[in-house]
Amino acid sequence: MSRKGENIYKRKDGRWEGRYIRDRRSDGSIHYGYVYAYSYNEVKQKLIPLKKEELYVNHSRAIDSPYVLHWVQEWLDKENKRLKLSTYSTYKYKLQRYVLPILGSNRLSELTTQSLQELIDNYQINYHLSASTIRNIFQILQKVLNEAIKKGYIVEDICATVVLPKQTKRRIYALSQSEQRKLEGACRRSSNGLPTLLALYSGLRIGEIAALSWEDIDFENHLLYVNHTYQRIVTASKEQKTTLYLGSTKTETSRRVVPLSKTIISLLRDRKLNHTGKYLFMANGQPMEPRLLNYHFKKIVSQSKIKDIHFHQLRHTFATRCMEASGDIASVSALLGHSSTKTTLDVYVDSVIEQRKKIICKVEEMVNF
Missing domain, CATH: 1.10.150.130 (Tyrosine recombinase, N-terminal domain)
Structure with missing residues (x-):
């Protein structure tokens, strides 16, 4: 067992072993050196000049460190x-x-x-x-x-003990079923309502909806394949501060397959008959960017007479409806493209609690028949 912070150990053969940083390899990894003696104090004394040399080398290297x-x-x-x-x-x-x-x-x-x-x-x-x-x-x-x-430009981990502000979990609000019905009604009255309906019944993010091409829709099997996202990113150019970028999804688990309802499939079929082009939603020959999708969404929300919400709440509403339909957490997590069920539980804990309350009520009804 070592003495705290000294890297001195008692070996099985009875000797004491001391370890010090000899140098660093070209890849930055540490190359250790070792000294041995039959007593702890003797090893400690041997390490003193070696550690002084280590500090000198590190200090010299640090002086030459870049800005x-x-x-x-x-x-x-x-x-x-x-x-x-x-x-x-x-x-x-x-x-x-x-x-x-x-x-x-x-x-x-x-x-x-x-x-x-x-x-x-x-x-x-x-x-x-x-x-x-x-x-x-x-x-x-x-x-x-x-x-x-x-x-070797920094001689120790200076990040380890930095105190970061605590995150307070924001409660995520989903639409109630009555609010959802009002919103869906407004969607059906609008020529730009399909992206909102698609979000409500698939849980896709706005960038994922913007990137959807007809190749991503399997009409025969009622499936939607999520492979890409379309988003506006910051550039280094002073003339053009942002640019639109079509790329792969947020994470590997975000690439997923989402079953579609008969209603959504029917609406998509109708749209394909009346719209040409590679992507489901287009503007000026390109995928319709999230900002424009959000603009149409805000108009629909206003017409529906429900409280003002943001597009991402449609994703939360989809997850909540899945929970209310007694969907198991693993399936809901997969539909949302979360990296783990823990992420889903952390985000939708309120919905999970409500489902557990319903289970307890059903158990009580079964016993007190």
């Missing part, structure tokens, strides 16, 4: 080769918007846990960012700094 601005750009250039364009764009925007203006002129060696904590506090006090946004920015920054640690 945060240059390191972030180098890291982004490397990540650009392996990340989806949408993910890369998000990383780049958040680093340039929230990290570089504050830390960019520092050398990596100058960063400390305290400087990172001040950064987080600044986000809360001056930027008024939500806890989830702050956590997301910090996760990206942590990736950047972990790579710097591997290169």
